Amino acid sequence: MAKKKESKQKKMNVRVDFTPMVDMMMLLITFFMLCTSLAKPQAMHLTMPAKDENMTSEDKDKSKTEQTITIYLADNDKLYYYIVDKKEDFGNPEFLKETTWGKDGIRNALRNHKHAPVKVLMDAKQQLDNWFNALPKTQQEANDSVYNRALIMIKKGHVDVVSNNQLDQAKYNKVDKEMKEFTENPADMVPTLAVNIKPLNNSSYDNLVTILDEMQICCIGKYVIDQINDKDMEILTGNGITVE
């Protein structure tokens, strides 16, 4: 019998040196880390009324006086608000109140407004958020438009579209139909606040953005950035506030 030849395979060293590759990777990573930004900035949407010469001041101001609040942004981050119950009283300097930024100041004033507290709307929005966040992820995308539509309804004063942290589907459909046909019954809606934001020329852009943000937080749908007029001047100078 022939002797079995033992196969003698030559063993090659298969270790590859990865160090140069790691070096290169490090370089690339450093490049990407330095030259890119991860967080994209946020965008706040703002729509200003288009210029229309035919619009009179009466068209602009359709809200009831007692459901309106005027906010003045002044120099040095100062903030004032003005609430009157009767139209005739507008212009009287003694109704102007100074307040602070944040939840104890302006947000509190908006939340607890005497005739149109936004507290009710904020609660409704909280319930809507709770409902939406409790949905499984797959359904959230499908319900995105429903959420946005319901939020508009709440901002208009239909706070009863939510109850017990649930969306009331029957109410939602009813309001949706009414909104499309413009047949909403004002009796179904809670009073909503209208806000006039009047920044003085010496206020800063930061203040403007903060107050617009406050409108989102407080669920206010009716707000406008307006110019200072003669009546406002009376109020402001009556309180010794520098306008320019």
Add this chain to the structure above:
Amino acid sequence: MGKIKIKKNDVWIDMTPMSDVMVLLLTFFMLSANFVKNEVVKVVTPASQTMAKVPSSATLDITIDPEGKVLVATDKVVTMEKALDQMLKEREASLTPDQKKTFLAQTQIGVPVKNLAQFLDMTHEEQVKVLKSTGIPTDSIQSREDKMSEFQLWVKAMKNGYKEWYNDLDDVDKSGVANKLEICIKADKQTPYSSVKMVIAELQDINESRYKLVTQYKKLED
């Protein structure tokens, strides 16, 4: 004398796991990257709790610095090219092809059109200095019948330029592409309201009434 025998250790380190991690990191950075535009005039935007993001393309950025100087920029080079041609025609100026090339490489536009040729011939350091101190004129041009300002002309030119480019696209390519430029106002925290008011008023004059205010995210305190 007896020789001291130094024991030789194998110092080979296996780099494979490290390289694995590196590749992962690199992939992450490459996918989540959006490149920082090297803007000359930088602003610190105010904070808000808005969650919506700035659109990643088709934006018309209007920067207003703390002194109230206005600069415009767009992320589409095609739009910039078309806008430039229109502006040169409007303001009766001209640029050499070389100057045009330098112009398209700019990240922000912030000098009056009549100074553009001179500006583009400068060195980069000089350009930075000029950009930081000039800004696009926002006062209305008296010789024009419509009394538009150069800033308004730029906005219009950019909008038209983008529209032209969009209309020339094939229908297949149009899906997923924004049909108009989105105006993003990027102002500094310290910018006085009067400057912002003026810019917004000028935009309203040319029937632009929807803007995005660029902000940073801040968590709601409660």
